[in-house]
Amino acid sequence: MLGLPTVLITLVPQASREMGPPRAIAPAGFQLGDSLGGPRQVALQRAVLLDALRRWEARDEPGNIWEITYPAYVPDPAILHGGEIVHDD
């Protein structure tokens, strides 16, 4: 069996690139925890999802990660460290 065609939404494209995802998009500047946007941002979530599906559909070179900017996205200052939990140990 050949497997299934996949598409990844990544917020850390440099790290993802090391793993070689066949298809991926990277929303620029999104905090961890906001893969498709913030809570109840339905239009933004839909836009990110549609772009991921466009990437899935596109006959583009395997491994290319589309980095996409969404002007509607604004990081939440209440989410510290870009969403990453920083452990003291």
Next chain:
Amino acid sequence: MPMSRRCIPYTPRQRELRDSTFALVSTAGVQMREQEPYNLDGDNSWRLIPGDVRTDQLLVTHGHYDHRHADADINCVFPLDRLRELAAEGVIGGVADKHLGFMGYTQQLRDLYERAAPEMAKVIERSRADAVLLTAG
């Protein structure tokens, strides 16, 4: 099947978008409320999420990112409602009968590579999915 880590494991799509059924697989720590929480110290277990789940029955357990936004709206990391809407509009063929949640923080990399990931792949391959959308936290 062993594969060189320099290969990109590419499967061409066999169907058009509008004819394809999508499954969600996420390492954001998504689970159903009644399922056992992930072990935040490291966990290779996965959670089967049925395709007809209500999204208010989903939550996140994860210790390595701030998931307050996902707690308020699971679609931030697991866009099941958004996928359902697109299926209703005919943009995609449908939403799969099975999805998978995973926590993603682990030190047991060999077990992840040799057991857990192949098990998860098998579950999705044997489902009605034609395609997979992957997300993280």
